[in-house]
């Protein structure tokens with residue numbers, strides 16, 4: 140069979156193939172492409188069948204296509220076969236994938252009936268793309284899939300046939316996969332994707348591929364499908380710590396729960412394969428009591444940290460994922476010191492008692508001081524608190540308490556030495572220890588008398604054994620070293636050992652008189668008393684003692700003038716013409732006592748005429764009181780008493796003296812002129828008198844011999860070898876003048892009558 144085909148581009152040119160069937164009259168075939176426009180000319184069928192146009196009309200020609208749809212129509216006027224409806228080869232039920240695809244119908248004529256078959260072949264045009272059933276597809280492939288793994292892909296469909304049908308596939312990108320086509324027995328092609336390079340989820344989790352199906356038409360058509368590959372994770376990555384070593388500083392005594400550091404490990408895997416938990420490494424049970432690591436990597440303190448036990452911790456840690464893969468690292472913790480330890484003082488050796496007068500720098504105690512803290516927290520300084528004579532010295536290992544200066548038991552017999560040791564931390568911690576040190580006594584203090592010298596008065600005529608004075612000395616030492624005894628030092632008084640005058644009681648220090656003292660023989664004497672302690676060797680000191688003997692009125696006055704001889708009385712001559720105040724005579728007496736005991740007074744005891752004479756109280760002068768008249772007796776007798784001990788008069792005199800002086804001054808001015816006139820007239824008068832009257836002189840006063848006989852029993856005149864003459868003139872306050880005189884053997888006149896306190900003198 141021969142087919143003539145004419146190709147036509149975008150035009151309604153007809154390709155007519157006229158077939159001649161020799162056995163069948165009038166049968167024709169045509170070939171037309173699919174998809175021709177409606178009304179397009181297929182062929183001049185009347186001409187091809189050899190029919191004229193009249194026959195077509197008269198025969199009422201029509202197309203009979205049986206059950207099939209009528210795609211073509213017959214133009215009876217012109218005898219043309221035209222396209223009635225657009226023909227899609229691929230949709231024609233009679234064609235499908237079969238080739239060739241032809242429309243079979245008949246042209247039916249009447250009068251006479253004629254049936255003329257016509258065949259129109261519809262040829263394929265590349266009017267369809269290869270098409271995938273789905274636009275995309277998701278594949279889940281494990282990253283562990285091995286090279287060569289196969290994955291079946293969808294096929295594409297292209298209704299066109301022949302070259303216009305599906306020809307090939309391509310896959311892009313093709314890094315991991317290649318395509319392989321398998322021709323199937325039915326002529327179709329199976330598409331497979333083969334893994335040629337392993338997937339790595341950690342690099343690329345989602346891989347997007349574009350599968351393209353190509354046909355062989357001209358121009359070529361294609362269809363695509365997206366293949367989304369999700370790479371499924373496999374635990375193929377271990378966790379990795381961010382650091383090989385984690386360093387942290389931690390103060391000791393930090394609170395439990397303190398966050399020390401944060402560790403972290405990353406795991407490239409996904410999901411549970413990438414979930415990391417942290418643990419403290421094996422073999423770290425000792426530190427696992429102290430530290431804890433949370434699942435999310437917080438490294439926290441759990442137990443007490445003591446710098447003094449460990450200054451550094453190195454802890455292995457592990458990070459583990461759910462798949463059991465792990466990594467390890469280290470946490471290094473430097474523990475910081477805190478001043479939490481007080482210094483510890485230990486007494487190694489100490490004295491409880493030392494002697495006073497210790498040499499300087501004598502060691503009293505040795506101790507050790509330790510502070511476990513470090514640096515300045517453990518650097519310790521020791522001092523002694525109070526201001527006491529001790530100090531602390533230190534060597535590299537020990538501290539010593541040494542006596543600084545001299546110790547004196549008498550100043551302080553006991554010391555509480557408190558040593559305080561403090562460290563240099565902030566704040567500083569300290570501790571202290573107290574050592575009680577007793578200072579024992581050394582006999583280093585001599586006795587000391589309460590006074591630098593002693594003086595005592597003893598009234599003469601004392602009884603022997605009289606306690607005169609008590610000496611008192613003290614000694615600052617202790618016990619036996621302070622036990623004192625008093626000793627009289629040897630010396631002599633007037634050639635006699637002092638021990639015959641006084642004795643000293645060794646225990647009490649009381650001085651006793653050994654004999655009765657006589658003031659008139661011994662007025663005072665000195666000696667030394669020593670106080671000695673019981674130490675070994677003993678110490679002593681001495682003091683001078685002065686005993687003053689006091690006078691007693693134990694001697695009666697002695698009349699020196701007038702000298703009394705053999706009971707005869709002294710006679711004095713007084714001229715009749717004697718004036719008032721005429722000095723008859725002067726009595727002189729002495730007393731061997733001293734002081735007031737020797738102050739003498741003269742008083743008239745008996746007199747013939749008391750109004751004629753008077754005796755000076757103190758000076759013993761006998762003077763006339765008035766003019767001697769003719770009526771007066773020729774012989775006047777008068778007894779004068781001499782007394783010592785003027786104390787009573789003294790008193791009165793003193794009281795009245797001031798008054799007398801004032802009165803005298805007042806009277807003097809008044810009487811001055813009167814006296815002046817009187818003196819002149821008296822002078823004139825005396826001048827006349829002196830020419831006629833006897834002129835008498837004052838007698839010379841002889842010394843009375845010291846020894847003379849005692850004529851009365853009531854008192855005795857002691858034998859004296861020296862005596863005082865007191866000028867008992869107006870000034871009784873003046874001192875007596877001592878005159879030492881050799882002894883005389885002249886007897887005093889017997890005319891004196893001696894009383895206990897005085898001597899009567901008769902004229």
Ligand SMILES: *[C@@H]1O[C@H](CO)[C@@H](O)[C@H](O)[C@H]1NC(C)=O
Pocket residue numbers: 553554555575
């Ligand atoms: C030393 O301490 C003791 C006991 O505390 C105390 O009795 C004594 O008086 C103290 N001595 C001195 C000298 O302070």
Ligand SMILES: *[C@@H]1O[C@H](CO)[C@@H](O)[C@H](O)[C@H]1NC(C)=O
Pocket residue numbers: 628669680681682
């Ligand atoms: C008495 O003490 C003095 C010092 O006060 C001393 O010089 C003298 O020698 C001592 N006398 C005696 C006898 O001990």
Ligand SMILES: *[C@@H]1O[C@H](CO)[C@@H](O)[C@H](O)[C@H]1NC(C)=O
Pocket residue numbers: 692784785786787
């Ligand atoms: C001396 O006078 C005093 C005071 O008037 C008197 O107490 C004392 O007894 C008198 N002494 C003698 C020895 O008369």
